[in-house]
Every structure is written in structure tokens, then in C-alpha cells.
Amino acid sequence: MGLVYFFPILWMFLTSLKTELQAIAIPPLLFFEPTFENFTLIQERSDYFKHALNSVATSFGGTAIAMALAIPAAYAMATAPGRWTKDLLLWMLSTKMLPAVGVLMPIYLIVQKLGLLDTRLALAVIFAMVNLPIVVWMLFSYFREIPAEVVEASRIDCRRTRDTIRHVVVPLGWGGIASTALLSVVLCWNEAFWSINLTAADAGTLAALVASFSSPEGLFWAKVSAVSVLACAPIMVLGWFCQKQLVQGLTFGAVK
Template identity: 55%
Template structure:
């Protein structure tokens, strides 16, 4: 029997949820507001939240100074490309771990996840030298490979969790009907796990889009994504907060819009299998 929830309890929970949400959103709001200020108003003390002289000159200067659309195209290619490549590798891997009994599956999964605990700077020099020797520095191909490798443990873990919720009897029935291994994965398993795969895809696009460490160290100009585009507004002369905020707003706007329109699918995928 469901436990009754009082109106007061609902109000408290709602207020707490709004407080947490606004706290998380406030840095984004502050960045957006600062992007419409002049440089003098951006560093004013005390700062003004809404009552200032609104201007769009920062966006004009950012577009005039930098090739925003080239950086945007690089971010799209790197984030989407690395995620799709990761899914091609992770789906068969997660299938084998979820449906092929083995004693060490959990140990292997934990080992994969442990690679995310290593500070990236610890492997920067060997990766940089490998990329230099193979001609992958400042290339989209190189960044797609790096993003795939650093996010692959998360992709496999998420897909393994979703695949474990699918009854094995369905796959056994497909085998009895003569389905080959790849037909089983492609035509039976994958369609049933679409919500989980979609949420994994969306989450890893966001992770790759926001990755800054590797993009700043392995690119110069040709393959630089939007994270490098933002960093270019930090100069020896100082920080131009208004222009930096405008560049940041232009960099996060596409991923915010994607997240807004795909939030239903993302939540559905993250709760996939939670209710029997």
C-alpha cells in the first residue's frame, strides 16, 4: 500500500528541489547575464544582477575575432564521432559480459572503471608523444580516438547495466529460431535496449563536448573545439570577463538546447529497468 504524502511534505520537497536546481543553474545564469554587460560592468563591485546596460557587442566581437562555426563543427564531429565509435565497441562488449557467464566479468568491469580514476595528466606525455609520432596532433581523428578511449569504460558500464535488465530467455528464443550472433545483437538486443543506448549516447556526447584537458593539450588551431575556443579568451593581458562569458554562452548553448529537447529520453533511459 502506498504511503500517503501530506501537502506540507510535498511543499517542502518541492521547495528543496527548486533550491537545489537554482543553485546548480546559477553559474550558467550568471555567465549569460555577464555576456550582456560591458567589461566595466562585468568587474563592477558590487555586481549588478539584472539592472545594467544590456549590450550585445560582446557577441559581435567574439564572432568577429574567432571562427566560431569552425570550432562548433569540430565539437560536433569529435563528440558525436567518439560516441558512435564507442557504441560500436561497447555494445558487443557489454553483450558478452551481460549474457556470457564468466567468473571475472565484475572484476574486468571494475578494472575498466578504475582507469577513469587515473589523473589524465599522468598519461599526457606518452599519449602526446604517440600522437606526435603518428601525425595525430591537432587532428579530429586523434581527438575522436582519445575521447572514445576515455569514455569507453562509462559506455560499457551503462550498457552492461541496461542489458542485464533484458530477459535472457528472449535471446535464447532468437537463437532457437536460427539467429546468428550478430543478428541477435543487431535485431533483438539493440532494439530492446534503445532507451538505454539513447541515454548513454546523450550522456557521452555531453562528456565529450565538455572535455577540456585533452582538447587543450592535443590541439592548436585546426581541430580545436569549443573548449579551446573559450580558453582563447584568457590572455596574458588579463581576463576579459564579458567577452569570456559571451564565448562560454555560445559554447554551452548547443548542448543546453540538445539536453532540453532530449531530457525526456535521457530520464527514460536512466530509469530503464527500474520498475518491473
């Protein structure tokens, strides 16, 4: 049953190892002599590495920005909850419900006016904003579990809050920070809406590259599959390792 469900991915992988003729053979071939030529062809024709590099840069860049903003905020919310903390968290959650299409036009125009259309910087900033609510929520739920006494004691030892964050919160919350970052990278990597709409030749990510194969000439199945495998494999493997964190992050800490 698991295999049946997994089959489309397996099939994609198999197809990527076929020649174009084998890929559309009828009946479909399950056994064949594998070839790796698609992978090399892809690099030559559509510059896979450039897109991959864009994906890496925007995912990690966006994650870094989001983390830099979120760690102090989540720390403050978790250790010194005020009257507004609850409302603030809910408000952040609600921004997630804002449909991206609703603000497509303004964002497009702003980015255009700033001359940042088709740049990695613009995409990274947007990724950061899109994921910020999830990142804050997830960090908040991790930081809340650091015992209050430890934080309290360190606050007496370290006079400055910056030191407390650096020497106590970050080391203790390291697991939480790492898995939050991981989740954020996964989400950025797979993001398609903004990548397709705001990038072209220069800053196109893998998601945009794959989308460009949707045109009729995309009937080169083996090559499409090769790109897809390369685009998905790293994230799928990452995903396998962070299932638990994923659940916690995507449910805003409600299911652990």
C-alpha cells in the same frame, strides 16, 4: 536557494548581453539594455563555429567509436557472463583511475609521431578510450535487464548473433543505448585536459577556445561570457533531460 546556487550561470548569461563597459560597471548592473553584439563579435574574431564544429565532431565521433566497441562487448557480458566477466568489468573500471597526466607524455609523443597532433581524429579516438569503461558499464547494466527468455527465443529464430543484436538487442535496448550515447557526448564535450594539450588552431574544441581566454587580455568579460554561454548552453539543456541516465552512468549502474 536554487536561484542562489544557479546565480553564477545566470550572471554569466546576463554579462554576455552587456557591453564591455556595462560588464565591469560598479555597482554591477542587474537591469540594462541587452545587446547581442558580443555574439557576432565572437564569431568574427575567434571563429566560434569552427571550434563548435570541432567539438561536435570529436564528441560525436568519440561516442560513435566507443559505442561500436562497447555494444558487442556489453552484450556478450550481459547475456553470456563467463568466469572472467566480473574481473573484466572491474579492470575496466580501474583504467578509469589511471591519471591522464601519467600518460600525457607518451600519448603526446605517439600522436606527434603519427602526425595527428591537432587533428580531430586523434582527439576523437582519445575521447573514445577515455569513456569506453563508462560506456561498457552503462550498456552492461541496461542489457542485463532485457529478459533472458526474449534473447534466448530470438537466438533460435535468428541464426546469426549479428541478427540477434540488430533485431532484438538494439531495439529493446534502444533507450539504454541512447542515454549512454548522450552521457558520453556530454562527457566528451566538457573534456578539457586532452583538448588543451593536444590541439591548437585546427582542431581546438570549445573547451580549448574558452581556456584561451584565460590570459590577461581575457578581461573582455562580456565576450568571454558570450563564448561560455554558447559553449555550455547545448550541453546544459541536454543534461537537464538526462539527469537520471547520468546518475546511472556515473555510478556505474549502482544508483538508479
